[in-house]
């Protein structure tokens with residue numbers, strides 16, 4: 001089973017939930033940190049990184065000796081990543097979405113593919129938890145292809161936890177797509193509710209079953225609870241604001257280690273998701 005841990009809003013406690021879930025579940029579990037712009041699950045899990053791979057995306061390379069300046073490539077590219085200016089062809093690799101369209105339409109075979117570096121994929125393990133994350137190159141905007149590389153590490157069986165990026169844009173969709181369940185971590189505040197609504201609409205489009213974890217549950221009002229009820233969204237866990245949780249985080253620890261009663265609650269959470277999806281997590 002693949003569970004995405006997502007949130008419309010940053011800082012709600014996604015990584016806290018994902019990492020504590022990973023260490024609480026018994027049985028085969030992997031955590032894929034798809035927040036490639038700012039991966040931080042490794043700071044808590046501290047996996048031994050066993051393999052590092054550079055991830056590239058194909059972009060066009062023009063052979064001007066073959067080009068007849070017909071402009072078909074430029075007309076094809078909806079991202080304005082290629083422009084014919086006089087007798088030369090300019091490419092803007094950082095705008096290219098690697099669709100291959102320009103290469104397909106070039107009548108002269110003047111376009112080949114070359115790799116543009118996006119970042120690195122690092123894989124490893126710790127205490128029985130398999131781990132992978134992507135690190136996007138500084139200044140790079142094209143996160144989805146790197147996220148897809150991290151997602152390609154998904155096991156065939158056992159439990160896979162995806163720590164998704166915050167928000168509701170393309171990177172989040174790339175992280176959540178084709179997962180079995182989305183756990184939306186939210187907080188009971190007006191900002192939390194606003195961003196939760198956006199996230200719920202995105203997950204509805206993907207047609208993935210979802211449920212909520214309300215974090216800092218004792219700190220706001222009951223509008224998130226009322227919204228969940230109206231939408232028929234199950235509230236699967238409530239975590240209070242707790243100084244010990246914040247202190248564990250700032251030490252780079254997972255709070256379920258210091259408060260083992262939470263391990264049982266996280267296991268129950270997976271059990272509830274198994275019931276809702278009718279899928280087994282492969283966990284004991």
Ligand SMILES: Nc1ncnc2c1ncn2[C@@H]1O[C@H](COP(=O)(O)OP(=O)(O)OP(=O)(O)O)[C@@H](O)[C@H]1O
Pocket residue numbers: 007009010011012013014015016017035038166215216239240241242243245246247249250
């Ligand atoms: N229940 C809680 N009680 C006290 N502090 C908490 C609680 N949950 C999270 N925090 C604090 O909130 C901050 C953000 O947590 P976390 O990094 O897990 O959020 P996130 O949603 O993963 O953030 P990002 O958007 O950066 O991915 C941390 O400083 C953490 O200590």
Ligand code: SF4
Pocket residue numbers: 059060076077078079080081082095096097098099100101102103
């Ligand atoms: S591969 Fe696609 S996005 Fe990139 S330059 Fe060619 S047409 Fe544009």
Ligand code: SF4
Pocket residue numbers: 062066067068069070071072073074084089105106107108109110111
């Ligand atoms: S489609 Fe090919 S031949 Fe035409 S301008 Fe582009 S690179 Fe040149």
